[in-house]
Amino acid sequence: MRRSLADLKSDCHAAVLAEVAETGLARLTVEGIARRAGVAKTSIYRHWPTVDDLLLDALDRTFPAERPTPGGKNLRADLLRSLDQLTAWLAGPTARAAAAILAERHRRPDLVDALYRRVFDAHGGRFTQTVLRLYAERGEIDAGRITPVVCDIGEAMVIKHQIDTGELPGKAYRTAIVDQVILPALGVQAPNEKTR
Amino acid sequence: MRRSLADLKSDCHAAVLAEVAETGLARLTVEGIARRAGVAKTSIYRHWPTVDDLLLDALDRTFPAERPTPGGKNLRADLLRSLDQLTAWLAGPTARAAAAILAERHRRPDLVDALYRRVFDAHGGRFTQTVLRLYAERGEIDAGRITPVVCDIGEAMVIKHQIDTGELPGKAYRTAIVDQVILPALGVQAPNEKTR
Numbered sequence A, B: 001m002r003r004s005l006a007d008l009k010s011d012c013h014a015a016v017l018a019e020v021a022e023t024g025l026a027r028l029t030v031e032g033i034a035r036r037a038g039v040a041k042t043s044i045y046r047h048w049p050t051v052d053d054l055l056l057d058a059l060d061r062t063f064p065a066e067r068p069t070p071g072g073k074n075l076r077a078d079l080l081r082s083l084d085q086l087t088a089w090l091a092g093p094t095a096r097a098a099a100a101i102l103a104e105r106h107r108r109p110d111l112v113d114a115l116y117r118r119v120f121d122a123h124g125g126r127f128t129q130t131v132l133r134l135y136a137e138r139g140e141i142d143a144g145r146i147t148p149v150v151c152d153i154g155e156a157m158v159i160k161h162q163i164d165t166g167e168l169p170g171k172a173y174r175t176a177i178v179d180q181v182i183l184p185a186l187g188v189q190a191p192n193e194k195t196r
Helices: A005-023 A031-038 A039-047 A050-063 A075-091 A091-100 A109-123 A129-137 A151-164 A171-185 B005-024 B030-036 B041-047 B051-061 B075-090 B093-102 B108-124 B129-137 B153-163 B172-186
Strands: none
Touching: A005 A039, A005 A050, A005 A091, A031 A039, A031 A050, A039 B108, A050 A091, A075 A091, A075 A129, A075 A151, A075 A171, A091 A109, A091 B075, A129 B051, A129 B129, A151 A171, A151 B153, A171 B172, B005 B030, B005 B041, B005 B051, B030 B041, B051 B093, B075 B093, B075 B129, B075 B153, B075 B172, B093 B108, B129 B172, B153 B172
């Protein structure tokens, strides 16, 4: 039985992400991806002109959009939710593929640039940024405080924890990031001081 | 003319840092280090039982100690100074060697562990931590706010900027980290709002 086009594309997306995470960017080949996906090389080239296009398309399709609670009125809960989403993403194959691209920044600055523009920026820039802008638009937090540095706190602290320990931060650490760093930077008091 | 022992040791320190930054940890050999330093392999083994020992010794010797201004009474200036020191360190050979070790965490967790214990922790843990503790001891900031998460803000935000852009943050960005994130987390008002 032939695969549907949607299944074939999704199998190729999964294959390129797994392949680049395993081999690194320098050794990524259309042969390896085709073998892993169980498709002919010509099927890949029919849909994506280059391996880079397939890789960026796969990253784009699997990158999560940050979704604040609809009509939500709880900034702290939405920030925690955003860091939950970030750590779930970091544990998966898309993040390992993104890391493989970032590791080759000196050799492939064009692909790093495309990763930020076509994938990260197109999905809201950074985790917590969509939430922060939404609450600022509603006038619930001071829009003047939503600076690039402040929008980067969540990702910076989660990724640093991973660099230092090799592990993603658990719920308690993520709560501390929100209560001890993000909320104070917004001029908002954390609801309780027990997390200190 | 024979090198003094101090010069020989310092040449070996420089050689191992340059060598590991260039070849990576997996291809680091005593032959490569000896060639680069212009010494015999036996001279290296006379002073360091293993290549790992030489590497950790070199990291230890070249890692900067965070020094608050003696008797300083300006928390903001000392935090800025600490981030200056951090970025200067990140631009140098010791940081590239540390990055080469961190890149091999899965294969060499023992060496990553030794890097944190013998080098980072032995020199104050993290940049800004020494300053924060000093001002808390003097009662100028609330000691309850000097948590692990808060102590990690400076390093996290500087390193994240480097990951995202491939460049170390300039003075304006470092000032924004202090004024928009670290000082608010300490419950201290930044002296002016012009950096926003």
